[in-house]
Amino acid sequence: MKKRKVLIFIDWYLPGLNAGGPVRTCANMVSRLNDEFDLRIVTRNTDLKEDKPYDSVKSNAWNLRDDNSSVYYFSKHELSLKNIQKLIEDEKPDIIHLNSLFSLYFTLLPLIAIRKIKVKCKVVAGPRGMLSKGALAIKPLKKKIFIQAARITGLFKNVTWHASTKIEEAEIRKAFGDEVTIQLAIDLAPVVTINRVPRVKQEKKADLFFLGRVSQVKNLLQCITTLQKLDASYTVCYDIFGPIEEQDYWEKCQEEITKINPTITINYKGLIDHSSLNSVLSNYHFLFLLTENENYGHAIVESMVSGCPVIISDRTPWRNMSHIKAGWDLALEDNDAILKALKHAVEMNQNEYDIWSNRAYDKAVEVIESKKSVEDNKNLFR
Numbered sequence: 001m002k003k004r005k006v007l008i009f010i011d012w013y014l015p016g017l018n019a020g021g022p023v024r025t026c027a028n029m030v031s032r033l034n035d036e037f038d039l040r041i042v043t044r045n046t047d048l049k050e051d052k053p054y055d056s057v058k059s060n061a062w063n064l065r066d067d068n069s070s071v072y073y074f075s076k077h078e079l080s081l082k083n084i085q086k087l088i089e090d091e092k093p094d095i096i097h098l099n100s101l102f103s104l105y106f107t108l109l110p111l112i113a114i115r116k117i118k119v120k121c122k123v124v125a126g127p128r129g130m131l132s133k134g135a136l137a138i139k140p141l142k143k144k145i146f147i148q149a150a151r152i153t154g155l156f157k158n159v160t161w162h163a164s165t166k167i168e169e170a171e172i173r174k175a176f177g178d179e180v181t182i183q184l185a186i187d188l189a190p191v192v193t194i195n196r197v198p199r200v201k202q203e204k205k206a207d208l209f210f211l212g213r214v215s216q217v218k219n220l221l222q223c224i225t226t227l228q229k230l231d232a233s234y235t236v237c238y239d240i241f242g243p244i245e246e247q248d249y250w251e252k253c254q255e256e257i258t259k260i261n262p263t264i265t266i267n268y269k270g271l272i273d274h275s276s277l278n279s280v281l282s283n284y285h286f287l288f289l290l291t292e293n294e295n296y297g298h299a300i301v302e303s304m305v306s307g308c309p310v311i312i313s314d315r316t317p318w319r320n321m322s323h324i325k326a327g328w329d330l331a332l333e334d335n336d337a338i339l340k341a342l343k344h345a346v347e348m349n350q351n352e353y354d355i356w357s358n359r360a361y362d363k364a365v366e367v368i369e370s371k372k373s374v375e376d377n378k379n380l381f382r
Contacts, residue, residue, distance in 0.1 A: 003038040006381050007093035009106040013071060015054055016047035017271050018243040020213050022099055022128050024274070024298040028188040030069045032374055037381050042087065042106070045073035049245070079105050085113035095122045095381045097162070101130040102146060111155055124183075124380050126162035129295030131171040134217055134315065147175050156180075162380055164295050165317045185376035186317065187296035189368045192305055196361050197282040199307075201353035205235045206346040208288040209281065209308075211272075211299035214253070215245040219290045219313070222332065224256045226290075227264050229339050234346050237265045238288065241272045241280075281306035285353065286345050290332060291315060304364040309356045311341055325359040 010026050012019035030039045040062075045053040057063050059075040072087065088096070088110070096114065098107045107125070114123060129135055136143055150156055161182040163169035169182050212218040220240065227238060244250045257266045272280055287303035287310040294300070294316035303310050310327035312318065321327035328341040348356065367373075 003036065004094040004381060005038045005040065005091065006095045006097055007088065007091055008039060008041045008097045008099065009103075009110050010041060010043050010099040011103050011106050012046075012048050013041050013043040014065065015056060016050075017273070018048035018050065018213075018245075020242070021294075021296060021298045024190075025128070025187045025296065026099060027067075027069075028190050029377060031067060031191060032188050033378060033381070034068065036378055039069065040091065040093075041069060041071045042084075043071060043073060044079070044105075045075050049243070074105075081109045081113060084109050085117060088113055088119060089117055092119075093121050095124060097380075098123070098125040099128055101125070101127045102143065108155075111159075122381075123159045124162050125156060125159045126164070127168065127172060127295075129164075129168070129293060131168065131175050132293045132295070132315075134293030138217070151176060160380070167317075168295060183376075183380055185380055186373050187298075188373055188377055189301050189305075189364075189370075192278065192368065194305060194361055194365055194368070195278075195282075196358070197307060198354070199282070199285065199357075201285055201348060201350050203349045204233055204347055206237075206285045206348075207283065208236060208238045208286050208311075208345075209284045210238065210240045210242070210289055211281075211287065211303070212242045212289060212291065213245040214240070214242055214250050216249050217292050218242075219292045219332070221249070221253050221256060222290045222338075223288050224253055224260070224266065226335070226338055226342055227266070228256065228260055230261060230264055230342070230346070232261055232263050234261075234343075235263050236346060237267070239284070240266070240268045241270070243271055244268075277302055278306050281308055284308055285357075286311055286327070288342070289313075290330075290338065292332065301364065301367055304360040304367070307357045307361050309345070309360045311338075311345060321363075324363060325356050326363045327356075327360065 013023055014027055045057060045059040053059055057073045059073050060078045063071050065071055100107045161172045161180055163172055163182050163184050164187050169184060172182055210220055214220055287308050289299060290313045297316045297318060300310050300312060300318050312329050313332050314329045319329050321329045330338050330341060
């Protein structure tokens with residue numbers, strides 16, 4: 001039986017590292033759904049905030065990657081309505097999947113092209129967290145005007161919305177009305193083998209890490225100011241992994257790092273290749289990531305895959321973590337609760353930590369092996 005062809009439009013994709021979660025979401029979807037669908041990605045030939053094209057790809061052509069995915073890498077000069085329209089006409093997809101809300105080249109122009117050629121295919125649009133309160137607070141006027149214009153012009157008419165969570169479903173209805181069609185499908189975790197790696201944990205000592213873009217929405221600054229409140233009886237190493245997306249914000253973080261207690265060490269470690277992620281994270285005890293908004297939170301799942309309990313905000317889909325002893329999800333406004341959880345984590349002895357680490361592993365197994373998550377995503381394209 002011939003597979004249904006899905007054309008996936010996304011601003012950045014592998015081998016890029018700078019764009020974070022959306023790239024992982026798309027890559028996981030490809031790896032987990034390619035048994036039933038012919039999934040093809042359309043993207044740029046550069047990474048986020050980079051001008052130099054990837055050395056390993058052929059631009060303006062289809063590339064077969066090592067994971068057997070087909071990717072079309074547009075160069076900056078060839079990225080136009082005319083060429084996007086031609087690509088859609090040539091491919092004749094059964095489904096088009098858009099992985100953004102405000103992208104000119106990978107949402108707006110594909111929607112215009114679809115209207116121009118009157119292609120008969122299902123169109124699925126995933127906001128990828130861009131309708132959350134935190135995301136809309138960044139350049140709010142520009143986004144408000146875009147949403148109002150989209151509603152007036154019917155830009156997303158006949159589009160099926162892909163909501164990753166019940167919260168995102170409510171956000172879509174608030175922005176575009178109750179009459180819209182929405183399918184709920186949580187983002188997919190990668191298929192990995194869980195290797196339970198024991199690690200030494202001493203009382204009042206811990207190795208923590210941050211994994212994500214250094215930007216206001218990831219809220220690294222609050223993590224640093226919380227660490228400032230630990231006295232000299234605590235010994236903590238806090239390593240930061242991820243691209244520096246907002247230089248001004250990083251300078252504020254660096255200023256606060258200078259005020260930290262000498263027993264607290266904070267290091268910026270740069271980018272980390274996904275293929276080595278699990279082995280690197282297995283050297284740490286906890287994820288400390290107080291994000292202002294997370295539509296899914298690949299860093300959270302990847303932490304649990306590595307056996308690291310999480311200290312996160314309550315603005316992600318991962319809730320009631322302390323109930324299962326896999327971490328904490330805390331209100332960003334409750335600084336006392338955040339500090340209390342951080343102290344509890346650092347103060348754990350070996351026996352208590354082993355319990356929490358194993359619970360994190362257990363939660364990861366549950367997420368990875370969820371058949372419902374896979375079926376919900378397949379239903380988007382059926």
